[in-house]
Amino acid sequence: MDYDWELLGFGPDGWGPVLLRAAGVTVAVSVTAFLLGVVLGTLCAWAKIGGNRPVRAAAEAYTVILRGIPDLLVIYLFYFGGRQVVAWAGGMLGLQGPFDISGFAAGAIAIGLISGAGQAEVFRGAYHAIPVGSLEAARVVGMRRFLMFRRIIAPQALSTAIPGLGNQWQSVIKESALVSVTGLVETMRQVTVAAGSTEMPFFFFAAGAVIYLIITSISGLVFKGAELWSQRGQAPARL
Amino acid sequence: MSGLGVNGMGEPAIALRGIRKRFGDQEVLRGIDLAAHDGDVIALIGASGSGKSTLLRCIPMLEVPQAGEIFAAGERIALRDGQQKLDRAQQAAVQRMRTRLGFVFQSFNLWPHRTVLQNLIEAPVHVQGRPKAECIAEAEALLEKVGLAEKRDAWPAHLSGGQQQRVAIARALALKPRALLFDEPTSALDPELVGEVLKVIRGLAEEGRTMIIVTHEMGFAREVCNKAVFLHQGRIEEEGPPEQVFLDPRSDRARAFVSSHFNRNR
Amino acid sequence: MDFAFLSETFFKLLAGFPLTVNLAVLSLAGGGVLALLLNMARASGWLGARFADFYVFLFRGSPLLIQIFLIYYGLGNFPAVRESFLWPFLREPYWCALLALILNDAAYTAEILRGGFRAVPRGAVEAAEACGMSRLTRLRRITLPVAIRQALPAYSNEVISMFKSTALASTVTLMEVTGIARAEVSATYRAIEIFLCAAVLYLVSTLLITRALRLLETRLSPWLAGNRA
Ligand SMILES: Nc1ncnc2c1ncn2[C@@H]1O[C@H](COP(=O)(O)OP(=O)(O)O)[C@@H](O)[C@H]1O
Ligand SMILES: [Mg+2]
Numbered sequence: 001m002d003y004d005w006e007l008l009g010f011g012p013d014g015w016g017p018v019l020l021r022a023a024g025v026t027v028a029v030s031v032t033a034f035l036l037g038v039v040l041g042t043l044c045a046w047a048k049i050g051g052n053r054p055v056r057a058a059a060e061a062y063t064v065i066l067r068g069i070p071d072l073l074v075i076y077l078f079y080f081g082g083r084q085v086v087a088w089a090g091g092m093l094g095l096q097g098p099f100d101i102s103g104f105a106a107g108a109i110a111i112g113l114i115s116g117a118g119q120a121e122v123f124r125g126a127y128h129a130i131p132v133g134s135l136e137a138a139r140v141v142g143m144r145r146f147l148m149f150r151r152i153i154a155p156q157a158l159s160t161a162i163p164g165l166g167n168q169w170q171s172v173i174k175e176s177a178l179v180s181v182t183g184l185v186e187t188m189r190q191v192t193v194a195a196g197s198t199e200m201p202f203f204f205f206a207a208g209a210v211i212y213l214i215i216t217s218i219s220g221l222v223f224k225g226a227e228l229w230s231q232r233g234q235a236p237a238r239l
Numbered sequence: 240m241s242g243l244g245v246n247g248m249g250e251p252a253i254a255l256r257g258i259r260k261r262f263g264d265q266e267v268l269r270g271i272d273l274a275a276h277d278g279d280v281i282a283l284i285g286a287s288g289s290g291k292s293t294l295l296r297c298i299p300m301l302e303v304p305q306a307g308e309i310f311a312a313g314e315r316i317a318l319r320d321g322q323q324k325l326d327r328a329q330q331a332a333v334q335r336m337r338t339r340l341g342f343v344f345q346s347f348n349l350w351p352h353r354t355v356l357q358n359l360i361e362a363p364v365h366v367q368g369r370p371k372a373e374c375i376a377e378a379e380a381l382l383e384k385v386g387l388a389e390k391r392d393a394w395p396a397h398l399s400g401g402q403q404q405r406v407a408i409a410r411a412l413a414l415k416p417r418a419l420l421f422d423e424p425t426s427a428l429d430p431e432l433v434g435e436v437l438k439v440i441r442g443l444a445e446e447g448r449t450m451i452i453v454t455h456e457m458g459f460a461r462e463v464c465n466k467a468v469f470l471h472q473g474r475i476e477e478e479g480p481p482e483q484v485f486l487d488p489r490s491d492r493a494r495a496f497v498s499s500h501f502n503r504n505r
Numbered sequence: 506m507d508f509a510f511l512s513e514t515f516f517k518l519l520a521g522f523p524l525t526v527n528l529a530v531l532s533l534a535g536g537g538v539l540a541l542l543l544n545m546a547r548a549s550g551w552l553g554a555r556f557a558d559f560y561v562f563l564f565r566g567s568p569l570l571i572q573i574f575l576i577y578y579g580l581g582n583f584p585a586v587r588e589s590f591l592w593p594f595l596r597e598p599y600w601c602a603l604l605a606l607i608l609n610d611a612a613y614t615a616e617i618l619r620g621g622f623r624a625v626p627r628g629a630v631e632a633a634e635a636c637g638m639s640r641l642t643r644l645r646r647i648t649l650p651v652a653i654r655q656a657l658p659a660y661s662n663e664v665i666s667m668f669k670s671t672a673l674a675s676t677v678t679l680m681e682v683t684g685i686a687r688a689e690v691s692a693t694y695r696a697i698e699i700f701l702c703a704a705v706l707y708l709v710s711t712l713l714i715t716r717a718l719r720l721l722e723t724r725l726s727p728w729l730a731g732n733r734a
Contacts (some may be wrong), residue, residue, distance in 0.1 A: 067665070069704045071678035073683055077704065080696035109578035170565075177568035179677070188570060195578060200580030209567040209575060216566040253598065299635050337637030344635075348628030352650050362636040365646055394728030407632075414636055 006208055007198065015155035015194050015204075022225040023211050026033055029186060030176045034169055036112025041119025043073050048124055059120070066117035071175050076115055079182045103182030117166055122164035128155040159230035160227050166223030177212070187211050251276045252418045252449045253298060258307035258356065260293055260473075264391065267293045268304065269473040275418060275451055280444050282460035282481070283453045285470035286496060291453045292345075295422050298451075299340050300325070300333045312339035312417040314325040339365055340420040341411025344456070345426050349395035349404040354384065355406050356391045359413045376411070381409040385439050403433030403441055418449040423458060455498045461485045514702045517685055522545050522706065524681040527661070528671040531603055533664060536610025543615040544622065557615065564612035570673055572609055577601040577677045617663060621656030622648065651700035654726045661718040665711050672707075682706055 009016050035189070047059035066074070087099040130153060138152045180189035191208035194202035253275040260268040267290045275281050283291050295491045298311055303325065308317040314336035317327050319350040325333065349358050359378035367472050385405040392490045395403055396398065404424055411419055416496070420488045424440065425433040437459050443450065444463040454460050467484035469492075477484055477493040485501075545559060546553035568607065580586045580595050594600040625648050633647045675684035686703040690696045 003515040064712070068669075068708040070674045070683060070707055072675070073700060073704055073707065076683075076687070076690075077697070080690055081700060084694070084696045085652070145538060175569040177570045178673075180570070188568065189572075192574070195574075200582065202575065202582040205571055205575040205579050209571050211564075212567040212571065213563070227700045280620045301631060301635060334637045334639065337635060340635075342632070342635040344627050344628060344632065348626070348632035350629050350632065350647060350651075351626065351725070352654055361646065362638065365642060410632075411636075422557075433589050 007130050007203070008199070017188055019187070019194070019207070019211065021188045022185055023215065025184065025186040026188075026211075027105075028170045028213065029043075029104060029111070029179055029184070030062030030169070032104075032108040033111035033115055035177065036108065037119045038076070040112065040116025041123055044116060044120035045127065048120065049127055052089070063117040063120055066114050071111070071114055071183070072178050075107055075110040075178050075181060078110040079103060082106050103179060103184030107176070107179030107182055109183060111172055112177065114173050114175065118168050118171065119165065119191035122168060124156065125164065126159075126161035127153065128157045129160045162223060162227045162230055166227070167218065169219055169223065173212065173215055173219065186235050188238065202227045249276070250313075252312065253451070254310040255294075256308045258294065258297055258309070259306045260290075260297060260302060260304040265474050268297070271473075272476060273468065273475070275449055277417075277449050278468060279445045279449055280449045280464045282464035283451060283469045283470060284457070284460060284467060284496070284500075285476075286456070286482075289448065289470045289496050290473045291470055292422050295420050295453055298420060299337045299342055301342075305397060312336050314339075314379070320451050331402060338362070338414060339415035339417045341408075341414055342409050343404070343407050343419065343421045345423040347395075347407045347427070349399070349403055349410070351395055352382055354394055355387065355398075358395065359410050362410075363413050378409070378413055381412050382406075383410045384412075384442075386426070386435070397431060400428045401435045404428065404436045408436075408439055408443075412443075418451070419443065421450065421452040421454070423453050423455065425454070457485065457497065469496065469498075479481070511697060511698060511702060514629070514699050517689060517708055518703055519697075521680055521682040521685040524674075525671050528603060528606060528674055528679075528681065529664075529668045532610050533608035533667055533673070535603075536606035536614050536667070538608065539611035540614035540618050543551050543611060544618050547615075547619065552691075561612045562611050562615055563684075564618075569605065569609050570672055570676060571729070573602055573605040573673055576605050598674075598677040598679055602679055606667065606670060606674075606675060610663070613663050613666070614660065617656050617659045618652065620659065621652035623652075624655040625651045644725070647707065657722050657725065661715065661722070664718060665714060666712060668714060669707065685731055 006013060008019070010231040039163075046064060047055045051059065081205055083099060083100045086101055090096075090099050115165055134152060134156065135148070139149045143152065149228045176186060177188040178188060180192065183189065184194075191204045198204065248277055251274045253273075255271055255273045258268050259266070260273040271294055273281075273294075273433075283295065285291050293302055297304050297307075298309060300309070300316065302316060306318055306320065308315070310316075312335075314332040316332055316336075317324070342411070350361065353361060356375065356378055359381060360371065360374040363374040364371050379388065379391065382391055385408060387402060387405055387409070390398060390402060390406070396408065398406065404427075408419075408424070419449070421440065425436050428436065437456065440450075441459070441463055452460065452464070464481050467478065467481045469488070469490070470486055471492055473488075477488050477490045483489075484493065485497055488497060543557045547557040577598060581602075586592060586595060595604075629647055629651060630643060633643045638646065671681060672683040674681055675687055678684070680688070682703055684687070686699050689699050692701070
């Protein structure tokens with residue numbers, strides 16, 4: 001089959017500019033969701049490690065629930081459920097429809113929640129990997145809880161957490177494709193549109209897959225670099 | 240001299256001739272000749288890195304030497320000049336030979352997914368193809384002998400190092416081997432656990448088992464062996480009865496090695 | 506709360522459950538076989554290893570959704586596919602979704618299995634060699650059993666992940682649990698109740714699967730049971 005590669009270019013018939021923009025949206029949703037996940041994951045790990053009983057139970061419930069439900073369903077819940085809530089609230093206030101909510105926001109929140117559950121486990125594992133001796137050493141020199149967290153725990157835990165966080169980030173990128181169901185024009189949505197209007201689905205879905213592969217590969221390199229950097233001065237990385 | 244291990248009376252349990260082994264361009268064994276007759280207990284001593292483990296591992300061909308001839312438990316493997324890999328017939332001979340030798344590793348190497356008893360009957364049942372009931376009965380007797388009868392159904396991970404090594408010895412015995420090979424059987428153990436393992440090995444020596452033992456326990460080696468071999472940089476520097484090698488070695492290096500080790504152990 | 510509506514919805518969703526289970530079981534079975542083949546290819550030499558690497562790179566580096574669409578919408582682009590004996594299958598959304606799930610699962614499972622093989626202690630294999638086990642006996646009695654036990658915790662996660670991934674089959678019109686939920690929402694606009702109902706169904710299933718796999722783990726590796734948190 002002959003392909004007109006100019007379809008991917010930046011000429012008059014080219015889909016280049018919109019695809020590039022869509023790739024940007026993919027990265028933007030992913031970054032937003034991932035950062036939300038970092039915050040939720042840290043809080044949740046903290047709750048699991050140091051919280052009292054009810055706090056621990058709540059954190060446990062959060063991770064179990066979000067890891068037990070399909071990602072697509074979580075996004076549906078936030079998007080369509082959110083719309084339902086907004087419409088209901090609007091109706092109460094006597095406003096006229098139609099009501100809508102942002103696919104970006106619903107998607108980023110949904111994926112952020114999912115990722116938070118995963119990241120909590122990464123952070124918790126990293127905390128438990130810290131040698132007990134190094135915490136004791138901090139205690140005997142009189143460090144208080146917060147100082148110890150900032151100077152001893154966080155740096156060590158982050159370093160061990162990097163590979164796990166890298167995996168979480170890769171998942172977020174792939175999950176972001178599901179946000180296309182809200183109509184948000186990110187990569188997945190854009191290639192679906194292009195596939196439909198050119199009637200060349202294989203070509204455009206393959207192009208979309210390549211865009212994701214590029215994003216995941218580059219991020220993989222970045223996380224690998226961060227891992228090496230975080231281990232500077234320690235034993236060389238063992239594979 | 241004709242081939243090793245002429246059939247008939249006096250055939251050695253193990254005989255090595257001209258064994259050479261290289262790792263890359265490092266020559267680890269530079270032509271070793273060694274024979275163990277039935278009932279011999281040979282202590283193989285030497286500094287770390289002198290090639291003791293490599294030599295011992297060459298016998299069941301866990302390492303394939305570049306040259307030499309190995310005769311063990313009735314099987315002969317003669318490496319031809321420049322031979323890179325074993326041919327089919329040689330491989331078959333190696334398999335047969337291995338089922339008639341017992342090897343005890345420094346780090347025990349028990350199979351983690353099998354209980355103690357299952358470790359003992361694994362090879363007799365699945366390699367030698369013997370009836371399971373018979374193997375279990377023998378395995379129980381062996382566990383009794385190494386003092387671990389009550390650990391029959393325990394997992395290796397739940398045993399101390401000394402217990403694991405005793406299981407490993409019982410596992411080697413379960414093959415009914417013609418000879419036993421020990422590679423530093425107590426080096427991975429905490430000092431207080433060394434004794435229980437040495438006691439088991441001493442018992443085997445008293446039964447008249449054929450053994451080659453690599454060890455740094457000089458006092459023990461001197462007591463149990465009837466022949467000691469001192470290895471230095473891939474060559475046999477001194478060999479003879481224990482009184483000679485341990486008390487009055489001819490070579491200066493053997494003298495220095497033995498005296499330093501005796502001092503260390505006392 | 507409208508309990509009548511909830512229970513009615515619940516039974517409607519339950520009708521899609523067999524298809525969800527069907528997709529999960531078959532994709533795990535197919536993916537497992539393919540993963541073993543990928544590991545054998547990896548062991549076969551340089552070319553096989555590069556192929557396995559590339560396969561894993563492709564299927565783990567891009568979203569499952571795009572893989573499903575590529576197969577369902579994309580393959581029909583090729584006259585060769587449309588004329589082949591496979592077309593009656595590849596025309597069906599069910600087979601396309603299943604194929605995508607299998608190919609995707611194989612990439613993840615292959616990596617898990619590889620980790621399991623790498624974690625087999627060298628000494629355990631050597632001890633097997635030393636008592637005369639042949640290559641095949643070694644694989645069957647020592648290497649594979651240890652590798653599978655090592656890989657089981659990671660594989661449990663993969664099983665859960667695959668079970669959830671079957672929801673994506675709804676994007677190519679399959680009426681499994683999520684597909685039915687989506688259709689009901691279009692009909693009634695009661696998104697929250699319906700999707701929550703579906704969520705509960707998935708959650709209960711994944712919890713039961715997790716529990717069952719835990720039991721299997723402790724049964725297969727009882728010596729680890731004491732060490733597990
Ligand atoms: N598999 C191997 N690859 C490369 N070098 C090895 C290998 N095994 C042993 N050697 C080298 O061979 C030498 C002898 O080792 P070894 O037989 O283990 O000595 P010993 O047991 O007497 O301490 C050492 O220098 C060691 O580094
Ligand atoms: Mg050694």
